[in-house]
Amino acid sequence: MSVAIDEINRVRQQARRICSRAEVEDALNHMAERITARTAGRNPLLLAVMNGGLVPLGMLLPRLDFPLRVDYLHATRYRERTFGTDLQWKKRPETSLEGETVVIVDDILDEGYTLDAIAAYCREQGAREVISVVLVHKQHDRSNGFEADIVGMTMPDQYLFGYGMDYKGYWRNAPGIFAVGEEHEH
Numbered sequence: 001m002s003v004a005i006d007e008i009n010r011v012r013q014q015a016r017r018i019c020s021r022a023e024v025e026d027a028l029n030h031m032a033e034r035i036t037a038r039t040a041g042r043n044p045l046l047l048a049v050m051n052g053g054l055v056p057l058g059m060l061l062p063r064l065d066f067p068l069r070v071d072y073l074h075a076t077r078y079r080e081r082t083f084g085t086d087l088q089w090k091k092r093p094e095t096s097l098e099g100e101t102v103v104i105v106d107d108i109l110d111e112g113y114t115l116d117a118i119a120a121y122c123r124e125q126g127a128r129e130v131i132s133v134v135l136v137h138k139q140h141d142r143s144n145g146f147e148a149d150i151v152g153m154t155m156p157d158q159y160l161f162g163y164g165m166d167y168k169g170y171w172r173n174a175p176g177i178f179a180v181g182e183e184h185e186h
């Protein structure tokens, strides 16, 4: 899908900032403390859920000062749209998950289907323990009931971008967490 760059600029200008960089950094500090408490000494394997999980995982890594390994997977439901459909697996992790303490890291838990399916896959592959970590958990009544083990922040039901979360593939790099204006939600 090609998106007009004017629209992308307009979305950024009209968006409302929900969280500053400092607030996100604070949430990341707390998340790192909880990941450390739960997995230090267990030689965990951290899995970034691409593309959105790239940013939170990258920001968490220097906060985790113990032996761990990193791999990634790509599973996607939104694919540059603002609503989710079927989950497509684009890349499975290369590392064997057998017997591993696996920590799945993503930017957002919205309706829950993505992380639910990834956690189930990790268990099927023989992971000893699966811990799910998200920067943002969005609150609404469309959830499938999946709960992440470690959540940075809860947010209202608006389409968000920044810190890994995208609007049509853009603004994963935004310096804070922003809600798009209603006119851009769909």
Ligand SMILES: O=P(O)(O)OC[C@H]1O[C@H](OP(=O)(O)OP(=O)(O)O)[C@H](O)[C@@H]1O
Pocket (backbone or CB within 6 Å): 049, 050, 051, 052, 053, 075, 076, 077, 078, 079, 080, 084, 106, 107, 108, 109, 110, 111, 112, 113, 114, 115, 166
């Ligand atoms: O809880 P859910 O409703 O299932 O949605 C959450 C997922 O949606 C986004 O991924 P997306 O499909 O947009 O892929 P991307 O990370 O490549 O943008 C996000 O990064 C999560 O992985």
